Amino acid sequence: xxxxxxxxxxxxxxxxxxxxxxxxxxxxxxxxxxxxxxxxxxxxxxxxxxxxxxxxxxxxxxxxxxxxxxxxxxxxxxxxxxxxxxxxxxxxxxxxxxxxxxxxxxxxxxxxxxxxxxxxxxxxxxxxxxxxxxxxxxxxxxxxxxxxxxxxxxxxxxxxxxxxxxxxxxxxxxxxxxxxxxxxxxxxxxxxxxxxxxxxxxxxxxxxxxxxxxxxxxxxxxxxxxxxxxxxxxxxxxxxxxxxxxxxxxxxxxxxxxxxxxxxxxxxxxxxxxxxxxxxxxxxxxxxxxxxxxxxxxxxxxxxxxxxxxxxxxxxxxxxxxxxxxxxxxxxxxxxxxxxxxxxxxxxxx
Ligand SMILES: [Zn+2]
Ligand SMILES: [Zn+2]
Numbered sequence: 370x371x372x373x374x375x376x377x378x379x380x381x382x383x384x385x386x387x388x389x390x391x392x393x394x395x396x397x398x399x400x401x402x403x404x405x406x407x408x409x410x411x412x413x414x415x416x417x418x419x420x421x422x423x424x425x426x427x428x429x430x431x432x433x434x435x436x437x438x439x440x441x442x443x444x445x446x447x448x449x450x451x452x453x454x455x456x457x458x459x460x461x462x463x464x465x466x467x468x469x470x471x472x473x474x475x476x477x478x479x480x481x482x483x484x485x486x487x488x489x490x491x492x493x494x495x496x497x498x499x500x501x502x503x504x505x506x507x508x509x510x511x512x513x514x515x516x517x518x519x520x521x522x523x524x525x526x527x528x529x530x531x532x533x534x535x536x537x538x539x540x541x542x543x544x545x546x547x548x549x550x551x552x553x554x555x556x557x558x559x560x561x562x563x564x565x566x567x568x569x570x571x572x573x574x575x576x577x578x579x580x581x582x583x584x585x586x587x588x589x590x591x592x593x594x595x596x597x598x599x600x601x602x603x604x605x606x607x608x609x610x611x612x613x614x615x616x617x618x619x620x621x622x623x624x625x626x627x628x629x630x631x632x633x634x635x636x637x638x639x640x641x642x643x644x645x646x647x648x649x650x651x652x653x654x655x656x657x658x659x660x661x662x663x664x665x666x667x668x669x670x671x672x673x674x675x676x677x678x679x680x681x682x683x684x685x686x687x688x689x690x691x692x693x694x695x696x697x698x699x700x701x702x703x704x705x706x707x708x709x710x711x712x713x714x715x716x717x718x719x
Contacts, residue, residue, distance in 0.1 A: 370385070370386065370387075370489060370490035371384065371386075371490055371688060372384070372386045372426040372485070372488065372489030372490065373426060373427050373488035373489065373691050373695075374386060374424060374425070374426055374427075375413060375414070375421055375424070375426075375427050376423050376424070377416075377423045378414070378415060378416030379414065379415070379416070381427070381695065383689075383691050383692055386426065388490075388491050389491055389492060389493035390437075390493070391437060391438075391439050391493070392493065392495075393439060393441075394439040394440045394441035394442070395439055395442060395459075395495065395496050395497060395498065396439040396442075396493055396494065396496075396497060397436075397437065397438050397439065397442055397445055397451075397494045397497035397501065398435075398436045398437040398438075398491055398492070398493055398494075399431075399433040399434065399435055399436060399451060399492050399493075399494055399501070400433050400434045400436045400490065400491055400713075401431050401433040401453075401487050401489060401490060401491065401492055401713060402431075402433045402434060402510065402712060402713050403431055403432050403433070403510055403511060403513075403514050403710055403711065403712045403713070404430055404487045404488050404514065404711050404712075405430050405431070405514050405515075405517075405708055405709055405710055405711060406488075406694060406695060406698045406709055407428075407429065407430060407455075407519070407546075408545065408546070408547070408635075409635065410427050410428065410481070410488075411698070411699060412637075413427060413481075413482075414699075417637055418482070420482060420483060421481075421482055421483075425481070425482075425485060425486070426481065426485035426488060426489045426492075427486050427488045428487035428488030428492075429453075429455040429478065429480040429481040429482065429486050429487060429517065429518060430453065430455055430487060430518045430519075431453045431487035431492070432450065432452050432453065432504060432510045432513050432514055432517075433450075433453065433487075434448060434449070435447055435449040435450075435501075436491065438497070439497070442498055444498045444501075445497055445498070445501060445503075449503060450503070450504035450506075451501040451502060451504060452501065452502040452503075452504050452513050452664070452668070453480070453487055453492070453494060453500070453501060453517055454501065454502065454664060455478060455480060455517050455518035455521075455659065455661065456470045456471055456473070456476065456477060456478055456658075456660065456661045457470075457473065457476035457477065457478075457479050457480060457494070457495050457500045458470035458473040458476045458496060458499045458500055458661075459473050459474070459475045459496045459499060460496065460498065460499035462474040462475065465499070468660055468662040469662075470499075470661055471657070471658040471659060471661075472658075475495075475496065476495065476496055476500070477658070478658065479495070480492070480494075487517075488711070490688065490713060502664055502665065502668060505668070505672055507672065508668075508671055508672055509679060511679055511682060511685075511710050511712075512671060512678045512679040513668075513678070514710060515550070515681060515682075515708065516664060516667055516671065516678060519546045519550040519678075519681075519708070520550045520553075520554065520667050520676070520678055521659045521660075521662075521663050521667060522547055522550065522633060522659040523547050523549075523550030523551035523552075523553075523633065524554040524663055524667065525657065525659055525660060525661075525662070525663055526631060526632075526633045526655075526656075526657040526658075526659060527541070527547075527550075527551035527554075527555070527608040527610065527631050527633050528551060528554050528555045528557070528558065528608075528631075529663070530629075530631045530655035531606040531608055531629045531630075531655070532629050532653070533555050533558045533560055533605075534558060534560075534605070535558055535559040535560070535561075536559070536560065536561040537560040537562075537605035537606055538560065538561060538562040538599075538600040538601075538603075538605050538606075538625075539560045539562065539564070539604065539605065539606045539608065540563075540564040540596050540600075540604035540606070540607045540608065540623055541555075541563065541564070541565050541566065541581075541608045541610055542566045542592075542608065542609050542610060542611060542616045542619050542620055543566070543567060543609070543610035543616060543634065544565050544566075544567035544569065544573060544575070544576050544610075545567075545610065545611070545701075545707070546681055546708050547610045547633055548565070548567070548576075548608075548610035548611075549572075549575070549576065549579060549681050549707065550678070551608055551610055551633070552565060552580060552581060553579055553580065553676060553677070553678070554676065555608075556580050557670070557675075560605075562582050562583060562599070562600065563580060563581045563582050564581070564582070564583040564584070564585060564599060564604070565577075565583070565584045566584075566585045566587050566592050566596070566619065567584075567586070568587050568588040570586060571705050572707070573586060575707070578680075579680060583599055587619070592619050592623075593619055593622045593623055596619075596623040597623060600623075601625075602625045603623050603624055603625030603628060604623045604624055604625060604628060605625060605627075605629070606624075606628060606629045606631065607623050607628065607629070607630050607631070608620070608630075608631045608633065609630065609631070609632045609633060609634050610633045610634055611634045612633075612635045612636045613636070613638070614636075614638060614639075614640045617632065617634070617636070617640040618640065618641070618643075620632070621642070621646070624650070624652050625650075626650045626651055626652070627650075627652070628650075628653075629652065629653045629654075629655065630653070630654045630655070631655050632654070632655065632656045632657075633657075681707045681708045682707070682708050682709070682710055683706050683707045683708060683709070684697055684698075684706055684708075684709040684710070685709070685710045685711075685712065686709060686710070686712075687711070687713070687714050688711060688713050688714075691711055694709045694711050697709060
């Protein structure tokens with residue numbers, strides 16, 4: 370089969386590798402029909418994630434069809450259409466019992482990280498009973514790829530940890546895929562204001578279409594001043610969706626007393642926590658890696674047409690064009706790219 374293989378910092382190649390086989394009775398082999406590229410994959414490509422070794426097949430998002438099942442798998446059978454969760458979970462350890470699947474003792478984020486991932490024609494999914502979801506017949510599979518990672522991440526770590534309430538002023542710093550997923554899912558709670566902050570005018574324009582009530586271009590304006598002017602004393606919820614010190618800094622300056630800072634961004638550097646200002650503000654600061662425990666709920670909202678994850682898809686490629694897809698996604702600003710779909714339109718033989 371063909372797969373996208375990491376070959377050390379700055380190097381990836383689409384090449385022939387052995388088809389994965391079952392290793393544990395709880396495994397399933399999925400024939401991947403659709404996958405995508407995540408900002409995290411670009412971090413890996415830059416060499417920011419040293420746990421990823423040369424030779425690793427990348428990718429932790431996708432949908433597909435069950436090809437082969439281990440003898441202990443109960444919930445899936447051959448030919449089932451499945452959504453692959455970016456988080457693998459055994460369902461039995463202490464963390465899984467608390468639905469903190471991100472910290473599963475035999476899972477967590479392993480796909481395309483510690484084991485081979487989904488940017489391939491076939492992928493092995495460990496603990497399949499707890500790590501895959503059935504795809505309803507009436508749902509667009511392109512849309513569902515967005516539910517592997519970005520929608521649960523935006524919803525759980527941004528909206529739920531940020532404790533968004535009706536009427537709140539919500540500020541989202543970063544209008545990338547995760548920020549947009551946060552923007553769409555925060556609307557479940559009818560906030561009074563949703564202020565989107567970014568430096569890319571085309572992303573800000575899309576944010577308005579997707580429900581932002583205000584936009585701030587941080588390249589032209591003082592974002593902190595603008596948010597403070599548009600809210601009564603600051604944001605109730607400030608959501609960080611980038612992962613650099615500057616954006617975290619905006620969040621800690623715009624949060625109002627009693628408010629929440631929900632950090633979603635993947636940080637590679639330490640930030641200055643302004644505790645000398647924040648100590649008396651009664652704020653809550655949360656962080657997190659997605660648990661994907663809300664995936665079944667999000668699936669229901671998509672099916673009920675209360676959520677349209679496909680609105681984030683800007684480009685489509687075939688598996689054979691995956692290198693081009695990386696190029697486009699890697700130059701997202703110039704290409705006006707948000708999420709790319711890579712599909713196995715010409716299902717090849719094993
Ligand atoms: Zn991801
Ligand atoms: Zn577990």
